[in-house]
Amino acid sequence: MEALLKNILEDSRRFIKEGAVANYIPELAKANADNFGVCVLSNDNQRYCLGDYNVPFTIQSIIKPIILLMALTDTDIARVRALVGVEATGKPFDAFNYSDQALTGEHINPMINTGAIALCTLIRGRSYEEKFSRLLEMTKIITDNPTLEIDEKVYLSEKNTGNKNRALAYMLKAYNMIDADVEEVVDFYFRVCSIKVNCVDLANIAFLLANHGENQKTGERIFSAQYAKYVNAVLMTCGMYDGSGEFALKVGIPAKSGVGGGIMAVAPNRMGIGVYSPALDKKGNSVAGIKALEGLSKTLDLSIF
Amino acid sequence: MEALLKNILEDSRRFIKEGAVANYIPELAKANADNFGVCVLSNDNQRYCLGDYNVPFTIQSIIKPIILLMALTDTDIARVRALVGVEATGKPFDAFNYSDQALTGEHINPMINTGAIALCTLIRGRSYEEKFSRLLEMTKIITDNPTLEIDEKVYLSEKNTGNKNRALAYMLKAYNMIDADVEEVVDFYFRVCSIKVNCVDLANIAFLLANHGENQKTGERIFSAQYAKYVNAVLMTCGMYDGSGEFALKVGIPAKSGVGGGIMAVAPNRMGIGVYSPALDKKGNSVAGIKALEGLSKTLDLSIF
Amino acid sequence: MEALLKNILEDSRRFIKEGAVANYIPELAKANADNFGVCVLSNDNQRYCLGDYNVPFTIQSIIKPIILLMALTDTDIARVRALVGVEATGKPFDAFNYSDQALTGEHINPMINTGAIALCTLIRGRSYEEKFSRLLEMTKIITDNPTLEIDEKVYLSEKNTGNKNRALAYMLKAYNMIDADVEEVVDFYFRVCSIKVNCVDLANIAFLLANHGENQKTGERIFSAQYAKYVNAVLMTCGMYDGSGEFALKVGIPAKSGVGGGIMAVAPNRMGIGVYSPALDKKGNSVAGIKALEGLSKTLDLSIF
């Protein structure tokens, strides 16, 4: 397995130069394009890590499945589903919705920014401070990493420049889909997107989803199996932005990418995988990261199809 | 002429019931749907007024041609045109722009909210307070009415609920089309939309545009003839929202409507007209107001085509 | 006037190189980009022609106002309006309509291909052969040129390659907007677009529209004044494709362009103008042609605003 990972990383590394580090958030542009790491946690309790697996980066959109999980846990499927639909939109993750009709939940899903921001309002907490504490706490449990914290520079950089997300949130409010103070919601969203993680953390998230919410070491149930399947299904159809169809063909397992360069991928009942390589393709997915997952999927026959 | 106006008002009044008073701003919903007035100022220095011509209402989108005029006056055609295009969008006035490409000036025009908000940033002033004073002052001069003031209730109502405009403004900022503080710009926009006017005021605006910026009593030039024609041309193609084509057929002169129920219509070199009837059609235009203008245009052969 | 035209042509000629001859119909690509002509017919019965004013080219979209006129004459405003709306679409002339709802007349106008094709079905005639004879006859009368005929090569070239128009026509049929045999309608449309005209012919069309359907030499009424104004109004808002707003600013009179390189422009009650220069801008309008009209409008103060 270690030799396998080594080969895959070597083969995939040359694709780094086909991508570019995200620059829409100034602070993200400082990432080192050469960083490339991977971590695999398998159901036989083995952990394989290679390369820059412990280099920290911001979680960005990979927080979306956790937001979805908390919204499900704090309310229920009916309320989550009424607020945010589950169909792919055929558009980029930060697209302004356009429809001849009023915006409704049917136009969005939990993996595009509009949908994720809407779901933030369902997380329990008397204040956004409390909501944040609860989500951070949950993320620490899911990653099995009690030291998680946010990257203040990225958070502030995003807060300063994240006007598209503000626009999306005001649109949600204009159509009465959310009632919250927009500045509070987007501040919350910018903070949770700025949580620093590494490949091991991502692999832990994926591993828990692969085991449908049950901690394999302790036997403890962190979230319900039904919600895990809800999240995995949404990841399959919408997790890799408008590259989800291609990813289903080439890798064939639920996954979520972030513009920080991370991808977490869930092989149900088999393994959780975290990869990191910050050079992105035009759709916002890590180029070498996808290549590495493609190699892993082919060699280990991970596709669920 | 007075008999003519009387007939037209009588004929048009029955169309009021085909429309509905705007309710997207709570305070606007309180308007009296039965109010119906008209004022005509003609180049032979006659003034004809009838019905509820002196009932005040908020100017709303009819401020857009004045915003455009001031942006032109404070900068020049090149800067205005670079920021905001002049093509009809084929969409409602408050539509979220959707395009496969990044938002640019080519996608908007000065008569949709996005375009008008962008142009607010070109008005001179060290602060939005000063910009507001200057625009209010200009509006007083154009309407020949030094007593104009804003309707505080409508302003606050709009400020509380105008999240679609906030979303549009953040979108402009996200695409680097404006640099201003969004909350300041939209506050400015809400304030100028809340200026209280009546049919006489609207007729004065139209009369000055009909005479290409020259005050017919004093001979004073208020704005350049070139800018007046710029405004009139834009009104012709985009002034009545996505009902501008229909209005060109039926009335045939440049005009601008507002969701407050007013319409100001410009018969070049002949007359300026203001009408008021707050029941709107689905596109946001005063139903009976359009009917009255249609009657006037037919009887007086006002069409410029 | 002759000196004026000469100056304008000289000034405008250098803009030819900013455009490109249409190539989407193979046969059109053979046009000589250096051809540049103009013809003006004024209400004082003067005719001024200059440059390549008698070089023939295909009428292309400039047939659209004549199709509209015949559809109006053969039915009435209500039927024309029910089938084809009058609002600018904000999209290119050959765009595929996209809407969340079923396609209706409200989504199109007589100056985009979809609308023009729909209107062809309203022209009277037991067969498309007869419809064609009648439209050609009418065009001969309007242009005061009994020798008009079609350019067989362009017609066949367009018939062979005009699949976008076929797609648009089948879409009209799929939404039950037309009942005709699609191949017959588009064949008719390709034929009438291939009528060969020159600047004098275009000036005659424009001159008759400028005089609201009354032949100034004979006093004969060719079409009703009401229909002339209908056409002029539609030309103002939609005649120059998605460049109509810009044209309203810069020239300020109703006009129609064709991808053959012609533009006919209507100065109501004053003059009719035909220009020809086949190098087009990205929106499909003759670059130097627009410049020449801009010069004429400024010098002669033609703007109706």
Next chain:
Amino acid sequence: MEALLKNILEDSRRFIKEGAVANYIPELAKANADNFGVCVLSNDNQRYCLGDYNVPFTIQSIIKPIILLMALTDTDIARVRALVGVEATGKPFDAFNYSDQALTGEHINPMINTGAIALCTLIRGRSYEEKFSRLLEMTKIITDNPTLEIDEKVYLSEKNTGNKNRALAYMLKAYNMIDADVEEVVDFYFRVCSIKVNCVDLANIAFLLANHGENQKTGERIFSAQYAKYVNAVLMTCGMYDGSGEFALKVGIPAKSGVGGGIMAVAPNRMGIGVYSPALDKKGNSVAGIKALEGLSKTLDLSIF
């Protein structure tokens, strides 16, 4: 298992009344809304059928995965992928594509009509007659049913009224994505959509996809495992039209529906399922059919997530 199926059919039957039989093809409207059948083929070589499992209906869009399989088999992944993308479009299956840019393969996928029609041109054969024979033959092999034939009435009904598909095909040709004679391609498409099948046939298609192309009785390989996974992945993200996301949540396996009322569903390595109930929801999927699959998935834990 038989008792289980009986319960599921009884529970699901009441949802029939929430749907409506397709009426866009006149002949389809004659289907009996009360028909409801199911067939399950499992990897332990058991076959369970219930209700109207042997009532024939037309395959409609369920032919799309077979078209895709043949296109893959007759060319290769690179050519198929270059012609037709794999991303969900967020739009109905028969939507007219709208984009600011020219239409390319990236805008479509094999499960929407535009994509399926494009792929028909890749099937080998000197004539469309031969292509048809080959596709029918392949369908007979996949369904293990040598008696398959087309429903002439539905075929002719669709041929007479299928103008939206003609429009889509001409659009493909206009953008140089296909070179074929449009009438021939759509005639081919109408014919293959009119193949009569029943629940057992659909279960056989699904069963072969579940076993990645290998006939479980004979051990014969019908198509490559790689292509089976390609098809299954595309079915997961796009197989149930713009209801694919919801289906992934509720049922969790690749599936394809047709407006004839059938659904075939693939539980990889476990079973193939065919259901039939012609009352459709607004997205074009069998209402009771989805409910039955939901019941089966929950009881047998079929979800691949």
